[in-house]
Amino acid sequence: MAMTLTPQNDTEFETSGRRRKITKFALAGVAVLGVGAALTSAAWSDSVFFATPSKAATFELEGYNPSTLGWEAADTNLPGVAILLPADAIDAIGPNIADSYTVRVRNAGNINITLAPPTSTQTGLLFATPDPALVTFGSYSEFIGGFAQFPNGVLVPGEEATVEVFVTGGNWTGTQKQGESGTVMVQIQGQS
Secondary structure, three states: OOOOOOOOOHHHHHHHHHHHHHHHHHHHHHHHHHHHHHHHOOOOOOOOOOOOOOOOOOOOEEEEEOOOOEEEOOOOOOOOOOOOOOOOOOOOOEOOEEEEEEEEEEEOOOOOEEEOOOEEEEEEHHHOOOOOOEEEEOOOEEEEOOEEEOOOOEEOOOOEEEEEEEEEOOOOOOOOOOOOOEEEEEEOOEEO
C-alpha cells in the first residue's frame, strides 16, 4: 500500500519552498558581494620614487669685444660696460653710401636663446635732422662648427651669431654732414 503524505494545510509547503528560494537568493548575493570586495582590494602594492637636485639654468648672451679679443657680458649701455667698437668701425659714410660693421654674439648659458631683432639709438650731428644718417641691420648668421648656417634666430648653448650694422648717409648735397659724427648704440636682446 502506497503511503501518501498529505499536508495538514497547504501553507506549510508554500512557506518552506518560499524560504528555500529566499535563502538561495541571499546566498547568491553574498557570493557576488564577496567577489566584488575581492576585486577592489589589493593584497600587494609597491612604489618607486626618484629624487634629483634641481637648479635654474644659466642665461647669458655675450658680445665679442674686438679690443680685448674676448667675450663680455656687456649687459648695460653704460660707458665702460657696453662694448666699444674701434673708432674706424664705421667711418666711410657718404651721400646715400653705407658703411658697415659686423658684431658677434654667443650663447654662454646652458639653455637656448631666441634673438630679437637688433635695435639702435643714435646721438650726434650725423643723426640729427635735416637728412640724418640711417641705421639698418642685416640678417643674423649663425655659426655652428665654424661654418655659417641658415639663421633661425635661436642660439643653442655655445653657438655664435653675427649681424651686420649698416649706417647709410642721406641725400646729402654740397658739404652737408661732411666731417660730422655721431654714436650708434646697438642692442641685441635674447630671451628664453
